[in-house]
Amino acid sequence: MRKQIAAANWKMNLTIQQGEQLLNDIIAKPHHLSAHQQAVFAVPFPYLAMAQAKMAGKDNVFIAAQNCYTKKSGAYTGETSVEMLQSLGIQVVVLGHSERREYFNESNQMLADKVNIVLEYNCTPIFCCGEALAIREAGTQNEYVAIQLEESLFHLSAEQIQKVVIAYEPIWAIGTGKTASSEQAQEMHAHLRAVLAGKYGASVADNISILYGGSVKASNAKEIFSQPDVDGGLVGGASLIADEFVAIINSLK
């Protein structure tokens, strides 16, 4: 079975004290992760060591970075390399979130480089894709998202692509309270899997986890995650509330 993943994206929220308290609260609440399920916490860079230490030894729990740079090391003030992340024990990196694409001009080509370096260090990229409202209204979302995959991922081998987790996040549903319906999510996830199958074959595409992101919360997670091509979620706002995120973890199939 494909990995089913509940991934928290704290974005630029919380102090380290609040973040530590949130992790303590989540640990204290009953939740269960089977062998095919994972909980991931993408926390701000300054909190990675704290979060990594807090979750050390917990099965199927991973701390993730929200970004990394394309280069191995050098004179790139303010940037963070995958080697630095790895030296903290971090094995997962979120790449190409729509906020990074919009506010920091991350292009599909730059993301191809970031995917490459994350894989080079045997870490897992959670590669985000998704369309803006205008694209959805024009009805061209399928083509748009397929191009994001093609330009950032399709240079990978079949072996490499199976190490990538994809997160589909329609931008119009992020932080807006406007969730894609479970049918809309399933439709796009099935499309993404078909695009992957077209390039790599169905058995490879079947192995790739595709997460949904955009106003996932405790009250809608189970229905969204129950869709056959939805393998969990990348969660923003609701991941900052212990009860909400624990319920989301417990909604994984």
Ligand SMILES: O=C[C@H](O)COP(=O)(O)O
């Ligand atoms: O990375 C998470 C997504 O941007 C979703 O954020 P949200 O759950 O606040 O809508």
